[in-house]
Amino acid sequence: MEFTNMNRQLLSKIATNDQHGENSPYFDGWKAYDKDPFHPTQNPNGVIQMGLAENQLSFDLIEGWIKKNPIASICTSEGVNKFMDIAIFQDYHGLPEFRNAIAKFMGRVRGGRVTYDPDRIVMSGGATGANELVMFCLADPGDAFLVPSPYYPAFARDLRWRTGVQLLPVICESSKYNFQITKAALEEEYEKAREANINVKGLIITNPSNPLGTTLDRDALKSLVSFVNEKKIHLVCDEIYAATVFSQPNFISISEIIEEMECDRNLFHIVYSLSKDMGLPGFRVGIVYSYNDDVVNCGRKMSSFGLVSTQTQHLLAAMLSDEEFVGRFLAESSKRLANRHQIFTKGLEQVGISCLKSNAGLFVWMDLRPLLKEATFEAEMVLWRVIINNVKLNVSPGSSFHCVEPGWFRVCFANMDDMTVDVALQRIRKFVRQGKEGEAPVKNKPWRKNLRLSFSSRIYDEAIMSPHMMSPHSPIPHSPVLVRART
Numbered sequence: 001m002e003f004t005n006m007n008r009q010l011l012s013k014i015a016t017n018d019q020h021g022e023n024s025p026y027f028d029g030w031k032a033y034d035k036d037p038f039h040p041t042q043n044p045n046g047v048i049q050m051g052l053a054e055n056q057l058s059f060d061l062i063e064g065w066i067k068k069n070p071i072a073s074i075c076t077s078e079g080v081n082k083f084m085d086i087a088i089f090q091d092y093h094g095l096p097e098f099r100n101a102i103a104k105f106m107g108r109v110r111g112g113r114v115t116y117d118p119d120r121i122v123m124s125g126g127a128t129g130a131n132e133l134v135m136f137c138l139a140d141p142g143d144a145f146l147v148p149s150p151y152y153p154a155f156a157r158d159l160r161w162r163t164g165v166q167l168l169p170v171i172c173e174s175s176k177y178n179f180q181i182t183k184a185a186l187e188e189e190y191e192k193a194r195e196a197n198i199n200v201k202g203l204i205i206t207n208p209s210n211p212l213g214t215t216l217d218r219d220a221l222k223s224l225v226s227f228v229n230e231k232k233i234h235l236v237c238d239e240i241y242a243a244t245v246f247s248q249p250n251f252i253s254i255s256e257i258i259e260e261m262e263c264d265r266n267l268f269h270i271v272y273s274l275s276k277d278m279g280l281p282g283f284r285v286g287i288v289y290s291y292n293d294d295v296v297n298c299g300r301k302m303s304s305f306g307l308v309s310t311q312t313q314h315l316l317a318a319m320l321s322d323e324e325f326v327g328r329f330l331a332e333s334s335k336r337l338a339n340r341h342q343i344f345t346k347g348l349e350q351v352g353i354s355c356l357k358s359n360a361g362l363f364v365w366m367d368l369r370p371l372l373k374e375a376t377f378e379a380e381m382v383l384w385r386v387i388i389n390n391v392k393l394n395v396s397p398g399s400s401f402h403c404v405e406p407g408w409f410r411v412c413f414a415n416m417d418d419m420t421v422d423v424a425l426q427r428i429r430k431f432v433r434q435g436k437e438g439e440a441p442v443k444n445k446p447w448r449k450n451l452r453l454s455f456s457s458r459i460y461d462e463a464i465m466s467p468h469m470m471s472p473h474s475p476i477p478h479s480p481v482l483v484r485a486r487t
């Protein structure tokens, strides 16, 4: 949004500083979807939303539980006698039964190998609020957090915008390290910041990773713990995709590692939410679980700004205390995610598109480097425009995740039904075939080797001509329309 000089004087720095990051192409794809959303009968040629990391595959299980347990809802004849108590209660500690149930659920999701203390559970409005809350507790304006890239685009808004904290990307390259975080890269970025007189307060990671869909192994986690412990800085682990792990290796939480290692526990904090693991982003259940007493105390006071409604707490306390249901839900949800992931990646493989090998998340990190005209972010944006405008799929370009290698795209696969996935795959197939038009099939030769050369330049040229085309590195025209900032 462009601010007039008048408004710059009238409004606060936060209102006019434009640091929220919503002018990134990641959010721009949303506008294309909002203008022309796919519907199987009413708008079959519309844009399919593949930029939304939502888990919609197991709603039937939750709905089934709600029907069987009307007493858990205060707006049913079976549950209404609790209505008044729940409607008037609002303590920023939260309902004790809710904190107990969440602590147990967190342990269960982590395979029962660790337990959580309900008195350390601090509530917030989703992981969005939890991430900001933890920044407010750990850092002052101008301080910095290291963040391995590629990373979740909305971190700019959640961690930086209102807190004034800086984010320092730590580059994880695919060619050398398969996007793994290395201690050497962390050390390098940390030293660079120190030389520039920047006060590095911590490191934040997402495990499982958004956008990679990978999990960190024990050795990698141990090296992160020893890094922050040596430097006496914080480690914030955003573990909101913990229960989306659908194949080996199993998820290892930072909680397990700090129990095994000698370290200062005051430095460790987990951000959690039910948005991905239970598929309930609308409920805005966010959690900060800190091993630092002062962070728990301060965070609890701050949580007044983003409490979870007691109605939601009441319902979830009952649902998550039903151990049989939780066990069944977690097992079934990961089975369905595995199945969807397999269908989608196999469908891509059939046309020669590969993805980073992943075992978690609601998305894949798709490698379209062979489709780029040249290895630049400008070429990535051109291809992205083609995918949005011609193929009609809203996928998210790697540049919006601060990926340093052009050609990677995040594609979400769990926010739609089977039929829509099928339509998306058909469109991708058609797109790839068009690219090969005129090229005789070559036996035993992967098409992708030739694709860059043979790919229809007409499609590219159209995109280049588009008046809306932009680069993530050039000033981006701001939309007057408020963008819905989600996942």
Ligand SMILES: Cc1ncc(COP(=O)(O)O)c(C=O)c1O
Pocket (backbone or CB within 6 Å): 053, 125, 126, 127, 128, 129, 152, 206, 210, 238, 240, 273, 274, 275, 281, 285, 286, 486, 487
């Ligand atoms: C890594 C990460 N952290 C936080 C969030 C925000 O989650 P919530 O909906 O709980 O605010 C998301 C959502 O996509 C995410 O991917």
